[in-house]
Amino acid sequence: MPDLFPGSRPISRRLGLLGVGSAVAAMVCGCSGAHWLDRLVPHDTYHGPTGVAYGPDPRHLLDVYQPATASVPGGAPVVLFFYGGNWTRGERADYRFVGEALAANGIIAVVADYRLSPQVRYDGLLADCALALQWTLLHAERLGGDPARVLVMGHSAGAYNAAMLALDPRWLAPLGLAPSRLAGWIGLAGPYDFLPIGDPEVQVAFGWPQTPANSQPLFYAGTTAPRTLLLAGRSDSVVNTQRNTLGLATKLRAAGTAVDxxxxxxxxxxxxxxxxxxxxxxxxxxxxxxxxxxxxxxLLTEN
Known part of the structure; x- marks a missing residue:
């Protein structure tokens, strides 16, 4: 089951595999590797407000990473990012490296916190993610972005969140929005088809065994969705790449969605x-x- 515990190129190579191994090991064991990465990631490639409220709950906060370069005529693309953590843990500050990487490449990044289980179940946290997307769409132009080029992206449990906003219209409809407002969505190592549920934390988040089939992104892959990018590692031992990433891609393509x-x-x-x-x-x-x-x-040649 999905479970992330996180919390210039020549230079990175000189750091050696020991440093990389330490950071990755820290992420895996539950001690955030973000502090290690934070010392290496530049601070001068972006600007933007932090701790911005997008809703009434104390967890309804987001950080914005705007490129430090000159504004783009017509506005830059905007990516709203959701982190993973088994839907039970995670802090937006631990993902400064994501915001910096996107901003350094001319993309406005928004990294949002959302309520977690057991405070809420999956429907509550998806409502939060929809609220964060509403904020992003409303403020994209003021941030220097193009409201017509807003995408959602996530890793692990966060990829599930992004997938549900892009595929299941129930979450955006109460806000007067629809998945068609998205210019695309990106899933990294996401769980899109994970019933039955064996992980005790995920059982709580999804109310197992009363978890409905329509809690799964794969359930909504029969209709055309926003353009899609699905990425995963061949060595992923946490989320089954064949069943989830490749399975979702196959169904989306069969429905006519453009999928990479x-x-x-x-x-x-x-x-x-x-x-x-x-x-x-x-x-x-x-x-x-x-x-x-x-x-x-x-994109790069597909492997």
């Missing part, structure tokens, strides 16, 4: 998100692929 899929060798569940950090982007071309997709550029 990349399965990277030599990385696993945690390193799929770690490779987004610019000091670690040599692990796999995750960042390059995401940036190309967001900007509408040709």
């Amino acid at each position: 899929v990349r399965i990277f060798d030599h990385i696993g569940h945690v390193t799929t998100i770690a490779a987004l950090a610019r000091p670690l982007d040599w692990l796999a071309p995750v960042l390059q692929t995401v940036v190309a997709f967001v900007h509408g550029e040709p």
Whole structure:
């Protein structure tokens, strides 16, 4: 089951595998590797407000990463990012490396907290994610972004959140929105088809065994969705890549959705998100692929 515990290129190579191993091990064991990454990720490539409220709950806060470069005529693309953590843990500050990497590549990034289980179940946290998307759409232009080029992205449990906003209209409808407002969505190592549920934490978050079939993104893959990018590591031992990433891609394509899929060798569940950090982007071309997709550029050759 999905379970993330997180919490310049030549320079990164000189750090050596020991440093990388320490950071990844810290993520895996439950001690956040974010502090290690934070020392390596630049602070001068972006600006923007932090701790912005998008709703009434104390967890309804987000950080914005605007590129430090000159504004783009017509507005830059905007990506709203949701982190993983088994829907039970996570803090937006631990994902500064994601916001920095996107901002350094001309993309406005929004990283949002949301309520977690057991405070809420999956329907409550998805309502939060929808509220964060509403805020992002409303403020995109003021931030220097293009409201017509807003995407959602997530890793692990966060990829599930992004998928449900993009595929299931129930979450955006109460806000007067629809998945068609999205310019696309990106899932990294996401769980899209995970019934029955064996993980005790996930059982609580999804009310197992009364979990409905329509709690699964795969349930909604029969209709055309926003353009889609699905990424995963071939060595992912946490979320089954064949069943989830490739299974969802197959059904979306059959329904006529434009889907790009990349399965990277030599990385696993945690390193799929770690490779987004610019000091670690040599692990796999995750960042390059995401940036190309967001900007509408040709992607790397599919493996």
